[in-house]
Amino acid sequence: MEERKTITTEQGTRTSITWQCDDILLGHAVSTFKEPISFSGSSQADVVRMHFGMKGNYAFSYKQLDKTYDLIGGHHNIMYSKDFDITVYNKTLVLETFGIQFPSALFIQYTQHANDSLKRFAEAILAGKNVMLSEQWGAIDSPIQQVLQQIIHCKYNDDLKKLFLLSKSIELLVLCAEAYENTRQEQFVKNKADKEKLIAVRDLINERVQDPPNLTQIARIVGLNEYKLKRGFKEIFNNTVFGYLSEQRLHLAHRYLQDTRKTAAEISYELGYATPQHFSNAFRKKFGFTPASVRNNP
Structure with missing residues (x-):
């Protein structure tokens, strides 16, 4: 199921598209603001969230982790909390984001025997903890960017499109887990x-x-x-x-x-x-x- 929306308010315009593939939800959004503002979002869905900041700089406060992240264009991470309450502060007038939501049980099924970082993440979910895959957000490299573009510009229809989007969701999960291992080894870029x-x-x-x-x-x-x-x-x-x-x-x-x-x-x-x-x-x-x-x- 695919849904497109455009919402215009006094603060600006948000254009989004979401795809529902079985229990996995994918979404892409471009927000254009008239000035820097703050806005809040919340959810009670029991899901693991993969977040990709594709363009723009912003900060967001994550209530369940009691932390604020200051982010610059081109980053990704994976997060989980049973409730989800954030406040976003945009620093640029255009933000482009992409997200994937996996039901927590399905995510654990996929990852509990994966690499060490994903196994630890899955174990934290099973223990009922609020957790981020990495405190250091990964950069969107070329392989991740190409998969994001393939999803956004997908030309398939019906069941073939569903299979394509499901496969790309898993591919992004693998690429992000692999990128996390590389991120921990960064030594040269320190500021x-x-x-x-x-x-x-x-x-x-x-x-x-x-x-x-x-x-x-x-x-x-x-x-x-x-x-x-x-x-x-x-x-x-x-x-x-x-x-x-x-x-x-x-x-x-x-x-x-x-x-x-x-x-x-x-x-x-x-x-x-x-x-x-x-x-x-x-x-x-x-x-x-x-x-x-x-x-x-x-």
Whole structure:
């Protein structure tokens, strides 16, 4: 079941879409505010919440954990409490979020024999504790971002769409658990200001995939030296700046092939490849099939 909503108030507009797949609920929302405000939310549903902040900076107070988290664009975590009461304070005028809710019993069934971090999390739920998977929120890296985009732009219908969304929910759970293990090993990026700048680098690349600045220009734009830019980006996003850009280009190309009638040659030039052959080789290496096969086998 899919539901779309647009709510406009004096404070701004919120556009959302939710998908109900058996007992799992997925949702994507974009909120546009006229000014910084605070707003509250609550729920009594006995669910585990996966939260992804895709764009925008905000803080939120979580009553059941008695903590406030100060968050910058591009983060994720998993949380559980029997009741759920939060107050959000937006710092930017646009917030984009994504969430998945698993019934607690189903989540335990999936995770009680998973990796150590998920097993501990499941044990805490069984013990009736209010818990966050990690006190340090993970960054949305390229694999997580691509799955989020695949869900948001899903073209399937009916039962096939349901199967797709269910599989992607589990994939995100695995990716987030894996990212948590990597987050605990961060050593180089130790202050919030540098992390904000590195997330700004990622956002800059996403916005300028078709005409990206070079490393020197990026460093100057965000105010980091190239050494800190390269090492910090690799630590947070588990990829080099160039590697991340390459992945974004190829996934965008895949979407163009599915959603438009542009030729592979047109797409290759639009995304900055030197030649269509260079694009085709990179595409095959990434996905294991040629650009032409995307349209031959939709």
